[in-house]
Amino acid sequence: MAVExxxxxxxxxxxxxxxxxxxxEVLQILGEATELFFAAARSARFLPxxxxxxxxxxxxxxVGTETLWIGALxxxxxxxxxxxxxxxxxxxxxxxxxxxxxxxxxxxxxxxVLMGFLLAGRAGSAMAAELGSMTxxxxxxxxxxxxxxxxxxxxxxxxxxxxxxxxxxxxxxxFIGVSGGAAVVAFDPAITITVRAYLDRMLEWVHFSDFVVxxxxxxxxxxxxxxxxxxxxxxxxxxxxxxxxxxxxxxxWSFILILVFDFLIVRATFAF
Amino acid sequence: xVTPAEKREHGxxxxxxxxxxxxxxxxxxxxxxxxxxxxxxxxxxxxxxxGKSVLLRQIIxxxxxxxxxxxxxxxxxxxxxxxxxxxxxxxxxxVFQNAALLASLTVAENVALRLREHxxxxxxxxxxxxxxxxxxxxxxxxxxxxxxxxxxxxxxxxAIARALAIDPELMLYDEPTADLDPILTEQIGQLIARIRTTxxxxxxxxxHNLPLARAVADRIAVLAEGRIAECVTPAxxxxxxxxxxxxxxxxxxxxx
Numbered sequence: 001m002a003v004e005x006x007x008x009x010x011x012x013x014x015x016x017x018x019x020x021x022x023x024x025e026v027l028q029i030l031g032e033a034t035e036l037f038f039a040a041a042r043s044a045r046f047l048p049x050x051x052x053x054x055x056x057x058x059x060x061x062x063v064g065t066e067t068l069w070i071g072a073l074x075x076x077x078x079x080x081x082x083x084x085x086x087x088x089x090x091x092x093x094x095x096x097x098x099x100x101x102x103x104x105x106x107x108x109x110x111x112x113v114l115m116g117f118l119l120a121g122r123a124g125s126a127m128a129a130e131l132g133s134m135t136x137x138x139x140x141x142x143x144x145x146x147x148x149x150x151x152x153x154x155x156x157x158x159x160x161x162x163x164x165x166x167x168x169x170x171x172x173x174x175f176i177g178v179s180g181g182a183a184v185v186a187f188d189p190a191i192t193i194t195v196r197a198y199l200d201r202m203l204e205w206v207h208f209s210d211f212v213v214x215x216x217x218x219x220x221x222x223x224x225x226x227x228x229x230x231x232x233x234x235x236x237x238x239x240x241x242x243x244x245x246x247x248x249x250x251x252x253w254s255f256i257l258i259l260v261f262d263f264l265i266v267r268a269t270f271a272f
Numbered sequence: 273x274v275t276p277a278e279k280r281e282h283g284x285x286x287x288x289x290x291x292x293x294x295x296x297x298x299x300x301x302x303x304x305x306x307x308x309x310x311x312x313x314x315x316x317x318x319x320x321x322x323g324k325s326v327l328l329r330q331i332i333x334x335x336x337x338x339x340x341x342x343x344x345x346x347x348x349x350x351x352x353x354x355x356x357x358x359x360x361x362x363x364x365x366x367v368f369q370n371a372a373l374l375a376s377l378t379v380a381e382n383v384a385l386r387l388r389e390h391x392x393x394x395x396x397x398x399x400x401x402x403x404x405x406x407x408x409x410x411x412x413x414x415x416x417x418x419x420x421x422x423x424x425x426x427x428x429x430x431a432i433a434r435a436l437a438i439d440p441e442l443m444l445y446d447e448p449t450a451d452l453d454p455i456l457t458e459q460i461g462q463l464i465a466r467i468r469t470t471x472x473x474x475x476x477x478x479x480h481n482l483p484l485a486r487a488v489a490d491r492i493a494v495l496a497e498g499r500i501a502e503c504v505t506p507a508x509x510x511x512x513x514x515x516x517x518x519x520x521x522x523x524x525x526x527x528x
Contacts, residue, residue, distance in 0.1 A: 051388065051389075133375070134374070134375075137370055137372060138368045138372040139372050139373070139374050139375070141329075141334050141372065142366070142368055142372035142373075142374075144334060145332050145334065145364070145365065145366045146385060146386040147357040147360075147386065147389070147390060148385065148389050148390075
């Protein structure tokens with residue numbers, strides 16, 4: 001009797017069961033995000049409609065407000081630190097290389113990744129929390145009962161705004177990062193080159209295609225930093241705790257996917 | 273004043289046959305059969321967690337039943353839901369338990385939301401309509417407030433105003449008096465009764481508040497074990513022999 005009862009008792013899954021369940025969950029989230037991406041892209045056909053365009057503009061303003069100041073600080077200090085660090089590394093060679101180091105790093109890698117992280121961390125987390133709260137408190141269902149498509153009304157404006165905003169934000173970060181480096185070159189007594197030389201060498205090395213790589217990354221990262229938070233927001237369950245869990249997961253997933261796509265884009269650019 | 277004949281014309285009939293719904297193997301609705309004639313105000317009474325809200329979600333199409341059919345205004349529900357908003361022959365609105373107002377929009381923007389998205393009314397006409405429905409729910413002057421600045425009772429009334437703004441032929445209320453004190457409960461009850469008098473649309477209220485159901489409803493359907501156990505008029509209710517109804521009457525008498 002007791003043996004039968006033990007045999008019938010539900011068993012907690014073993015390590016393989018837990019890993020399998022986790023893999024399935026990851027695939028499900030990626031599937032939902034892909035589906036939402038296509039739905040948002042389809043909804044972008046409504047952009048000629050005034051009220052849809054107004055919602056995109058409102059999101060653009062919001063993304064800008066949330067990221068511009070902190071983006072400026074971040075880029076400026078990254079540019080400054082790079083010059084100081086690189087100057088130490090090349091002290092026995094030539095400091096003329098400082099300009100190309102800062103220029104290429106900012107345009108091709110640091111600008112896009114830092115701004116992608118910033119967008120995901122600031123605007124993306126706000127998107128996940130807002131949509132999560134709307135899901136939990138039936139606001140999304142209320143929209144559905146009013147024949148209002150939540151993807152067109154909520155997701156598409158955020159998606160389009162983030163996709164437009166991030167490349168612009170990257171150019172802004174590139175400019176401020178390079179300027180921060182120039183400020184160090186101008187005022188740090190350990191650096192012997194002039195600002196003119198720093199900028200001239202940079203312009204010799206940084207080409208238009210480097211900006212294009214950064215901007216392409218920006219488009220992809222902007223999509224990731226909006227679609228993933230919206231996906232997590234819309235799949236939120238379980239009240240306040242669920243909103244917090246979704247928000248954290250949205251940011252972590254966005255960071256990981258930004259880095260994965262960063263690698264894929266870099267790999268693809270070297271293939272051509 | 274709206275005549276009874278006019279009242280009947282504005283509502284639509286709702287029919288449910290064998291509606292079943294399960295979640296993770298747990299059956300919540302076990303074959304619900306129900307017919308609500310046009311213009312009737314039906315209260316669905318049941319204990320918490322017995323599937324009353326689930327039933328409403330099936331009727332408005334937020335969830336699809338596992339089995340059974342739902343016909344609203346003579347149209348199979350999936351067909352109605354698949355129609356473009358402008359082509360729908362009648363409108364359905366729902367008042368959610370927690371009001372479900374969009375927190376980032378003002379009262380006026382919440383009330384006007386569906387009109388702005390789907391009607392061809394001019395902004396001035398929409399503004400006039402908003403003023404009218406807010407007056408009906410006694411919330412004149414709250415147009416520019418955000419939902420967070422309102423009390424629970426006021427939020428419920430804004431949710432009712434949002435529903436009224438589209439002049440729906442069918443209105444569904446999910447626990448309209450949940451979390452409200454007795455005075456606010458009475459106000460909401462009076463408001464629902466007034467809507468019935470002035471609009472004459474079909475209304476379905478899900479509640480576990482027996483006094484409210486008796487005060488406003490034409491009929492009361494008792495939901496027990498996933499089925500409609502009985503459907504009676506408020507006058508017939510005290511004679512009911514159903515154990516759950518008896519229990520509700522006993523508890524209500526104790527509370528009153």
